[in-house]
Amino acid sequence: MAEFKLPKNSEIQTGQSVDVAKGAKNARTFKLYRYDPDSGENPRFDSYTIDLDQCGPMVLDAILYIKNNVDSGVTLRRSCREGICGSCAMNIDGSNTLACLKPIEEVKGEVQITPLPHLPVIKDLVPDVNHLAAQYALIEPWMKTDSPMPTRERLQSPEDAELLNGSDGKGPAACILCFCCSTACPSYWWNGDRFLGPSILLQAYRWIADTRDEATGERLDQLEDPFRLYRCHTIMNCTKTCPKGLNPAKAIAEIKKLMVARS
Ligand code: SF4
Numbered sequence: 442m443a444e445f446k447l448p449k450n451s452e453i454q455t456g457q458s459v460d461v462a463k464g465a466k467n468a469r470t471f472k473l474y475r476y477d478p479d480s481g482e483n484p485r486f487d488s489y490t491i492d493l494d495q496c497g498p499m500v501l502d503a504i505l506y507i508k509n510n511v512d513s514g515v516t517l518r519r520s521c522r523e524g525i526c527g528s529c530a531m532n533i534d535g536s537n538t539l540a541c542l543k544p545i546e547e548v549k550g551e552v553q554i555t556p557l558p559h560l561p562v563i564k565d566l567v568p569d570v571n572h573l574a575a576q577y578a579l580i581e582p583w584m585k586t587d588s589p590m591p592t593r594e595r596l597q598s599p600e601d602a603e604l605l606n607g608s609d610g611k612g613p614a615a616c617i618l619c620f621c622c623s624t625a626c627p628s629y630w631w632n633g634d635r636f637l638g639p640s641i642l643l644q645a646y647r648w649i650a651d652t653r654d655e656a657t658g659e660r661l662d663q664l665e666d667p668f669r670l671y672r673c674h675t676i677m678n679c680t681k682t683c684p685k686g687l688n689p690a691k692a693i694a695e696i697k698k699l700m701v702a703r704s
């Protein structure tokens with residue numbers, strides 16, 4: 442049987458173990474992925490045991506407690522701390538999610554945290570999302586119209602707006618581009634150079650479904666490609682992992698239906 446091994450310089454080592462919760466009743470250990478590509482050293486897991494009574498209830502609170510009080514070198518992205526900016530996306534306890542929306546109490550035992558999978562790592566928990574950003578630019582995520590500019594804003598009926606917002610607020614317009622879904626998609630892992638992946642296809646659908654946009658045919662033409670759209674095999678990891686409860690797999694299915702309808 443074939444045996445697969447990581448190259449020597451990719452094997453994750455065991456790093457430092459720091460306990461700053463001596464005697465605490467509510468102690469918990471956080472195992473953080475640490476990697477600095479410029480150092481030439483292998484990635485490692487550092488463990489920090491902290492007193493949960495000293496920090497807030499979310500995983501992001503714990504990481505910031507560690508950064509502010511124990512090890513200032515821990516590197517991560519975050520901004521809004523309320524599930525709006527999408528920057529604190531990471532893999533927590535084996536699932537991609539937003540650290541600011543993930544309650545610590547939902548994780549049993551040690552909390553293992555790694556960057557979003559299958560992306561190059563800039564440092565520690567910060568992935569390089571440049572390729573995803575370039576794919577986002579490719580779908581031209583802005584309204585395109587040929588008709589004359591109205592004197593007021595372009596109005597929509599409530600029914601048309603619902604196509605974007607969803608009846609439950611979980612329509613495609615609620616996507617925060619955190620990329621949890623794309624980095625959980627096996628098809629994107631293997632074909633991310635050409636497959637656009639669930640987050641970008643959901644965004645593409647957001648403009649296709651917008652009744653004010655006048656470039657639907659052009660947008661569908663751009664996706665009519667064996668890789669860009671059709672590498673989605675409806676595995677559904679994307680929908681399962683979305684921390685905002687959105688359904689990128691359904692958006693992709695809607696695009697495929699439109700392709701069939703116009704053929
Ligand atoms: S449904 Fe499609 S986009 Fe979503 S995880 Fe599966 S293959 Fe990827």
Ligand code: SF4
Pocket residue numbers: 615616617618619620621622623639640643682683684685686687688689
């Ligand atoms: S669909 Fe969900 S998981 Fe994917 S980028 Fe948007 S908010 Fe993030």
Ligand code: FES
Pocket residue numbers: 519520521522523524525526527528529530539540541542
């Ligand atoms: S910090 Fe903005 S989504 Fe978590």
